[in-house]
Amino acid sequence: MDTSPSLRPPGNATRTEAQAILEQLAGPAARLRDDQWTAIEALVVHRKRALVVQRTGWGKSAVYFIAAKLLRAAGRGPTVIVSPLLALMRNQVQAADRAGVHAATINSSNVTEWDSVQQRINAGELDVLLVSPERLNNPDFRDAVLPALAADAGLVVVDEAHCVSDWGHDFRPDYRRIRTLIAELGADIPVLATTATANDRVVADVAAQLGVGGGDTLVLRGGLDRESLRLSVVQAGGPAKRAAWLAAHIDSLPGSGIVYTLTVAQAHDIATLLRDQGHAVAAYTGSTEAAEREQLEEDLIGNRVKALIATSALGMGFDKPDLGFVVHLGAPSSPIVYYQQVGRAGRSTASAEVILLPGREDADVWRYFASVAFPSEAMVRNVIDALEPDRALSTAALEPLVDLNRSRLEMVLKVLDVDGGVRRVKGGWIGTGQPWEYDEPRYRHLDEARKREQQAMLDYQSTSECRMSFLRKQLDDPELGPQPCGRCDNCTGARYRGEVDDAAAEATRERLMRPGVEIAPRKQWPTGLGKLGIELSGRITGGPAPGRVIGRLTDLGWGARLRAVLDGPDAEVPDELVAAAIAVLKAWDWVQRPTAVLALDSVGHPVLIRSLAARLSEVGRLKNLGVLNYSPEHRPVAAANSAYRVAALNAAWEAPAVVDGEIVLVVDDMTDTGWTLTMATQVLRASGAVDVLPFALASVS
Missing domain, CATH: 3.40.50.300 (P-loop containing nucleotide triphosphate hydrolases)
Known part of the structure; x- marks a missing residue:
């Protein structure tokens, strides 16, 4: 136990001070719970590490604000709180001000304030610094600010600590960076992890991830009944x-x-x-x-x-x-x-x-969100192999080299960074050459x-x-x-x-079944297409006009009906969808009305799309140009990210029917990224189409 004379020993006087700070936070009627005092005493007096699992509204934030105030009064450094959400940070800063605690935050929404916040840290003017987990691996923050904080922190708090655990409901790879911060702390710097939503498995994993699971750790776990x-x-x-x-x-x-x-x-x-x-x-x-x-x-x-x-x-x-x-x-x-x-x-x-x-x-x-979980080992290995030890690649530059979309690629990079397989530096990411094991049993159990x-x-x-x-x-x-x-x-x-x-x-x-959702055209080519042999870059010229779909697959109205058709066997288009398509076209505020209709070749629903194009041709008195067919030797394969998708669609179609001078309504079954409609438009415009109006039955989102 630290016996520094600047810190009072435990006793009624310290609890009295804690009670006074609580009243500043929550009002004169607030009373410090015994368990709250137990946690505060463990952190402030005994310099312990603590894991507090208590229901929402129990007062976890009061514990760390009171502890921060008492530690600062005893001459200790600022408290660092890792906090996951901007709303949480705003509320916490306001709560700290009420208690006379000088608090500031560094997050993505206050970039212009970072320099002044850092100056206040260096000048010793802050009692509490709230940071988002993403900041912990920002190269400037990690290398310039974090070491000083780790050396001088009065307390480190990990709020919503279940985010550390990929057994939890809100796994965030950036949270696992916290264990590096904690490993670099001095022996007498206390650590507090808090959460309201963790079962036994998540509690054990959080303790292991944060290194707060030793024999001297205080674990306070209360009941979760909410009487209101x-x-x-x-x-x-x-x-x-x-x-x-x-x-x-x-x-x-x-x-x-x-x-x-x-x-x-x-x-x-x-x-x-x-x-x-x-x-x-x-x-x-x-x-x-x-x-x-x-x-x-x-x-x-x-x-x-x-x-x-x-x-x-x-x-x-x-x-x-x-x-x-x-x-x-x-x-x-x-x-x-x-x-x-x-x-x-x-x-x-x-x-x-x-x-x-x-x-x-x-x-x-549920199934959709599960489908975008952590990728296969082969995909992760591709990321590691694409990186070099002495040349940083940005995420955008890396994307054309691996077949992962941006969000999944960023998740993989963060996990690999925490595990030591890659490292984030100024300018992007580098490979470390360190061995990395794919924990397949863990992902299967997840x-x-x-x-x-x-x-x-x-x-x-x-x-x-x-x-x-x-x-x-x-x-x-x-x-x-x-x-x-x-x-x-x-x-x-x-x-x-x-x-x-x-x-x-x-x-x-x-109202919910009122069909028609606008789909915005792509404006910019993906970066790095040159690495895939595609000479396209910058702003897209000659792209499609804004298009329409009947509805989104996630809509409360049309979603279930569209999923049933697209998940079912290929067949003639149902009358219900034809009527909805006609309603969408009638409501479309054309700049120029289409003169012809063309179906896009569909791998899964060729009969559905051809029949829809034929029906729209008949009703709208449009020239039926048939189908824009994929060439037999170049049928595109599924691709996860935009660069690979564009490369797969490049030169993918046979020469189109005569479209010279036509305003073409292009019909597809489903649009997700928009690249199929964009690339088909390039082909049609090159063949003389005046304009291309995209129409699909559904969009993914």
Whole structure:
């Protein structure tokens, strides 16, 4: 134990000071829990490492802010908090200010402030520095700022520590960089890891990853019951009926809240639907700009909106203590994720409504997200082999050399960096030459664990037992006993009825089934095509006009119907899709009306697409140019990233039918990246087409 005379020994005086700081944080009525004091004492007095697993609202942030303040008063360095979300950082900085703690943050949204923050660190003016995990491997931060922080830190905090674990529900490779930071700390610098959502497996993995699992580590793990939450499951039927149910009930739900959807498209669809019916709501997704996100959060906190219609982008760290309800329009793939998201509600209220409206199509979304998990060993080896030890390659430059899309490539690079196989430097990435092993058994077990969690989420929907007990069991709650919660629909027998007014359901169905989504053309060629023998670069000229699809595969309205057709056997186009296509074309605000229609060769649905083109030709009195066929020796193979996709499509088609002088409506089954339509347009424009108007049955997102 550190016996520095500058630090008071444990006792009532220190706890009294902790209580005073808590009152500054949370108000004069706040009282320091015994477990909170146990954690603070372990960190401040005994310099221990601690792992705190406590439910949302327990007061984990109070522990590290109080500890930070006490350590600074004793002459220790600033506390470094690794925090995952911008919303969490903003809330934490505000909370720190209330307690007289001088805090600042370094993250992607405040680039212009980084220099001044670093100057404040060097001048000793900061008590707390909050950093995103991504900053830990930024070369400048890692090499210039981090060593000094590691040497002088008063405390290191890893918030939402389940992100460290790829057994957890929100694995982030950047979080594993933290173990390097912790390994470089002095022996007397305490470490605190906190999370609200971790079962036994995740707790063990977090402890191992962070090196906080030694015999002298304090582990504080409390009960996960949330006495204010009233859990319900409502079986309302298909997408239109569930959306209509929400529209009919949202105003009767207490206060303001969050409606979670599984996809970005669904969030925007539902927000539009509810706004059209006069409800004060807004969409909040991962694609929402940072400044707009901050404004939307403030609108919800200030009750200026009834609800945010959100994806999981609005989750960890968002703090509105009086949030009155959380509704899920579609079930998350894991009870752990579900518990974390519903934990936003009822933190300072006697009661809050938590409602799940599951759909049969939820499993399709789960399968999609599972399909973009960690790549195969062969793909990872390609990344390692493409890098050199003495020449840095940027991610963009590396992308044409490996067949991985940008997001998966970045994940692979981060994992390899943590494992020592590659290193991030100024200008990009280099190979280290260090051996690297692909942990195939671990990834297989991860996949099996995901499937078990998906089944558990299905079981939650159908269980007759206490729903809160069910969730607590999934999280291995150490305080779970036989007593049911007495609040959920199964315990009380008080249930929401799933029926909706027929007229309202039909009106909602018509709104959701209104076909037509614009698809934006590609504007820029992928970088590095020259390395693949393709002489295309810079801005795309002669590309297609903005196009249309009937709907997205993730839409609440058209999604299920489009998936059924595209997943089914190849056949003539159904009348329903022809009618929808005609409606989309009628609503299309043409710059120039098409004069001809041309089907793109389809590997999976040749009959479907040819028949659709023929029907549109007949109805629209367009010249039917037949099919733009792939050449037999050059049928493109599937490719994950844009550069490889363009290379696969280059010179892929036979000479087209006579298109000179035509404005061509090009018909395809599905568009994902947009490169098939872009490359086909190049062929058609080169053959004399005046313009190309892309049309597809569906887009992936």
